[in-house]
Amino acid sequence: MYKGFTRILSLYCADKVQPCVPPILRNNVLCTRKGGPNIGYIFLRTKKHDRGSPSALFVPVPVKPNPDDINIGAELSGRLKKQDLLKILNKFYQKPEVRVLASENGLDDQLLHQAFLSFRRHCLEHDLPPDLHIIISDIIQGAGHVDDLFPYFLRHARQAFPHLDCLDDLKKISDLRTPANWYPEARSINRKIIFHAGPTNSGKTYHALERFLSAKSGVYCGPLKLLATEIYHKSNKHGTPCDLITGEERRHASLYTTLTNPDEKSVDAPTDNHCLQIDATELTPSSHVACTVEMTSLNNRYEVAIIDEIQMIGDRGRGWAWTRAILGLQADEIHLCGEAGAVSLIEEICNATGEELEVRNYKRLTELKVEDTALGSLDNVKPGDCIVCFNKNDIYSYWARRSLRIQRQCACTLTHTRGQEVAVIYGSLPPGTKLAQANKFNDPNSSCKVMVATDAIGLGINLSIRRIIFYSLIKPVVNDDGDKEMDVISISQALQIAGRAGRYGSAWETGYVTTYKPEDLATLKTLLSNTPDPVTQAGLHPTAEQMELYAYHLPHASLSSLMDIFVHLCTVDVSLYFMCNTEAFKFLAEMIQHVPLPLRARYVFCCAPINNKLPFVCATFLKMVRQYSRNEPLTKNWLSNVVDWPLPSPKTIMDLVHLESVFDVLELYLWLSYRFPDMFPDAKLVRDMEVELDAIIQQGIFQITRLLRNSEQVLRDDAQMEALRDKRMSRSGSHLKPKGDDSKPKLSELLVAKGLITPQMLKKLQQELATNSTDKQKPERSRNNRNRRK
Numbered sequence: 001m002y003k004g005f006t007r008i009l010s011l012y013c014a015d016k017v018q019p020c021v022p023p024i025l026r027n028n029v030l031c032t033r034k035g036g037p038n039i040g041y042i043f044l045r046t047k048k049h050d051r052g053s054p055s056a057l058f059v060p061v062p063v064k065p066n067p068d069d070i071n072i073g074a075e076l077s078g079r080l081k082k083q084d085l086l087k088i089l090n091k092f093y094q095k096p097e098v099r100v101l102a103s104e105n106g107l108d109d110q111l112l113h114q115a116f117l118s119f120r121r122h123c124l125e126h127d128l129p130p131d132l133h134i135i136i137s138d139i140i141q142g143a144g145h146v147d148d149l150f151p152y153f154l155r156h157a158r159q160a161f162p163h164l165d166c167l168d169d170l171k172k173i174s175d176l177r178t179p180a181n182w183y184p185e186a187r188s189i190n191r192k193i194i195f196h197a198g199p200t201n202s203g204k205t206y207h208a209l210e211r212f213l214s215a216k217s218g219v220y221c222g223p224l225k226l227l228a229t230e231i232y233h234k235s236n237k238h239g240t241p242c243d244l245i246t247g248e249e250r251r252h253a254s255l256y257t258t259l260t261n262p263d264e265k266s267v268d269a270p271t272d273n274h275c276l277q278i279d280a281t282e283l284t285p286s287s288h289v290a291c292t293v294e295m296t297s298l299n300n301r302y303e304v305a306i307i308d309e310i311q312m313i314g315d316r317g318r319g320w321a322w323t324r325a326i327l328g329l330q331a332d333e334i335h336l337c338g339e340a341g342a343v344s345l346i347e348e349i350c351n352a353t354g355e356e357l358e359v360r361n362y363k364r365l366t367e368l369k370v371e372d373t374a375l376g377s378l379d380n381v382k383p384g385d386c387i388v389c390f391n392k393n394d395i396y397s398y399w400a401r402r403s404l405r406i407q408r409q410c411a412c413t414l415t416h417t418r419g420q421e422v423a424v425i426y427g428s429l430p431p432g433t434k435l436a437q438a439n440k441f442n443d444p445n446s447s448c449k450v451m452v453a454t455d456a457i458g459l460g461i462n463l464s465i466r467r468i469i470f471y472s473l474i475k476p477v478v479n480d481d482g483d484k485e486m487d488v489i490s491i492s493q494a495l496q497i498a499g500r501a502g503r504y505g506s507a508w509e510t511g512y513v514t515t516y517k518p519e520d521l522a523t524l525k526t527l528l529s530n531t532p533d534p535v536t537q538a539g540l541h542p543t544a545e546q547m548e549l550y551a552y553h554l555p556h557a558s559l560s561s562l563m564d565i566f567v568h569l570c571t572v573d574v575s576l577y578f579m580c581n582t583e584a585f586k587f588l589a590e591m592i593q594h595v596p597l598p599l600r601a602r603y604v605f606c607c608a609p610i611n612n613k614l615p616f617v618c619a620t621f622l623k624m625v626r627q628y629s630r631n632e633p634l635t636k637n638w639l640s641n642v643v644d645w646p647l648p649s650p651k652t653i654m655d656l657v658h659l660e661s662v663f664d665v666l667e668l669y670l671w672l673s674y675r676f677p678d679m680f681p682d683a684k685l686v687r688d689m690e691v692e693l694d695a696i697i698q699q700g701i702f703q704i705t706r707l708l709r710n711s712e713q714v715l716r717d718d719a720q721m722e723a724l725r726d727k728r729m730s731r732s733g734s735h736l737k738p739k740g741d742d743s744k745p746k747l748s749e750l751l752v753a754k755g756l757i758t759p760q761m762l763k764k765l766q767q768e769l770a771t772n773s774t775d776k777q778k779p780e781r782s783r784n785n786r787n788r789r790k
């Protein structure tokens with residue numbers, strides 16, 4: 001039934017693979033990136049189980065004594081003294097010959113040591129089989145040699161480490177050298193591959209879409225929900241009915257045609273009709289579909305397929321989804337859009353599949369200018385500006401400064417920017433909120449002229465941005481070893497993000513780009529003057545089927561260990577491919593290891609696209625798994641109880657962050673509902689909850705300044721309460737530690753306490769605020785002094 005990699009991943013994998021964040025932070029070291037711009041970054045070394053020898057991954061299975069061993073050996077050759085036995089065993093272990101023999105039988109030093117400990121314990125604690133008992137007795141009496149123990153030791157070692165008996169089988173299962181052969185249906189079609197190569201905003205997707213729209217059938221596969229939604233709208237608007245498929249949603253084309261406002265103004269921007277979501281699984285699928293790349297169906301035949309942002313094939317976490325799509329799609333024409341740096345790799349892949357590749361090169365359609373000065377101050381923000389931050393906290397800090405600035409401006413009676421509306425987009429916002437914010441910003445008649453976003457807008461999206469301002473150039477990344485580092489963004493990321501400015505056909509004919517901080521400008525210029533590194537390898541990922549076969553051979557291993565062993569034993573043609581990072585999968589596998597589940601279900605749960613940095617989401621995930629394990633359906637009532645539904649509007653930033661976590665939980669439910677429809681039966685009701693929550697969050701984003709002010713107030717109140725308590729305690733003599741105003745916790749401190757920002761970030765922010773504040777106060781002070789002198 002399972003025809004390999006393709007099908008299984010299309011069934012089980014999500015469209016929102018989170019960057020893996022390993023759970024333990026061991027060390028913080030400051031280092032400099034080799035070869036890149038000379039900027040210090042923080043290296044976060046994280047827990048890693050799978051470095052070094054794979055033998056470390058194998059845990060010995062306890063070897064049970066044979067019930068038939070009823071100490072006949074003792075009757076035949078007399079009882080063995082523990083001391084003698086121990087001496088013989090230790091002598092055996094110390095022999096170099098044993099080491100050599102062990103290694104010939106697959107036991108390296110690490111396994112040999114573990115196997116020996118297990119063997120010795122077994123010999124000391126249980127009745128020995130008669131043959132072993134007699135051999136040991138002979139050795140003690142000088143009638144045998146310790147080397148004679150080896151066959152018995154090996155028999156035990158094989159029981160303790162069952163993989164020794166099936167290593168060849170395991171290696172065969174994880175032989176990933178020819179992934180092109182996994183897709184016989186695709187191989188039987190004479191596919192034409194067209195690579196639209198060029199910089200951002202050069203019309204690559206536009207030209208591929210022209211073929212898609214005129215074809216009898218087509219599939220668009222993109223990296224982001226927002227992008228897939230944009231294509232869904234474009235296609236339906238054009239009159240080519242197109243469905244939308246993401247991990248959590250199936251939206252039918254008919255919902256667009258019947259419900260969208262025909263007077264919609266925005267040409268390229270996604271529209272805000274997310275609330276019209278009706279489960280479309282029962283409707284006949286349209287001949288065209290826009291999906292997130294992980295959801296690409298490899299079972300349907302299409303005339304045209306588009307795989308957008310093909311350079312993502314080299315992404316350490318998600319690259320496998322692009323590899324799968326390019327190798328497995330059944331389409332007459334496959335249009336790949338992306339950076340020219342991926343052309344050579346695709347050529348190699350086409351050589352392997354024996355397919356024709358045509359490369360079409362494009363040039364940028366509008367000019368992109370790097371400014372000579374940094375923004376420096378928020379006073380210099382202009383209409384059409386988009387400030388790009390690399391995490392949500394920078395966005396909050398932007399708001400904190402902005403509201404501070406507005407308060408100061410009020411004091412200085414400079415109120416001209418008061419009430420200026422700002423659109424906000426970051427990854428964890430619900431899709432409806434993102435779309436509403438994008439539309440608000442794109443609408444020429446809206447008063448919202450400025451956007452603050454994370455790099456969630458970084459790939460392929462068309463927004464009406466005049467200038468991109470990099471708030472910082474540092475971003476957390478997961479390196480090849482699965483470690484999380486703070487690093488300067490890559491050339492490709494810088495170009496992609498900068499490329500959002502001055503989109504062809506938007507209100508701005510030229511795009512501009514700069515940084516917020518003057519000290520970053522030179523680095524940005526260096527980044528943008530380079531071409532992105534070539535993509536040299538395509539990602540691969542093990543399948544559920546392969547894991548199942550592994551589990552069959554190693555029934556005692558946990559899913560997380562199976563994955564580790566797989567990754568170590570697999571053979572990959574490294575000239576073309578690499579194994580994607582499996583940390584996120586293993587994180588979930590370890591979290592649910594103790595819950596009894598069939599392996600297939602366990603695998604599916606571990607593919608769930610959850611943000612493992614969010615404790616509430618992780619805790620709820622675990623509750624869902626437990627409920628599933630008890631075979632109790634997860635109804636809307638159950639879910640409402642877990643998330644405390646209905647939820648009030650957010651009053652503080654912390655409320656907003658919590659609502660976003662709840663939204664993630666609802667998304668998780670919907671994702672699971674497509675994989676286990678019987679156990680997650682209330683998808684329609686949960687979708688209604690999502691729509692309601694999306695609206696609440698949108699409202700919260702709309703009032704973000706108020707939420708920030710409230711958050712500060714709440715913390716001030718808490719601090720006052722604490723100070724009062726301290727005072728009372730010190731009066732009663734029980735607390736002698738003085739507390740000044742400086743000790744009161746602030747929002748920023750709470751964010752640090754919650755691990756949402758690092759102390760370094762906070763320090764930097766405080767320094768900046770202090771500088772800002774002295775600058776602003778200078779004219780005030782001199783004016784006051786002048787007045788006094790007068």
Ligand SMILES: Nc1ncnc2c1ncn2[C@@H]1O[C@H](COP(=O)(O)OP(=O)(O)OP(=O)(O)O)[C@@H](O)[C@H]1O
Pocket residue numbers: 198199200201202203204205206207268337365459460461462499503504505
């Ligand atoms: N020939 C054209 N006629 C009209 N509009 C066009 C044309 N080419 C491109 N556009 C418009 O220009 C904008 C940018 O094009 P497109 O999205 O195809 O660029 P891209 O090269 O795919 O960029 P990115 O690398 O950022 O994905 C889009 O709004 C698109 O509709």
Ligand SMILES: [Mg+2]
Pocket residue numbers: 204205206308337460
């Ligand atoms: Mg594009």
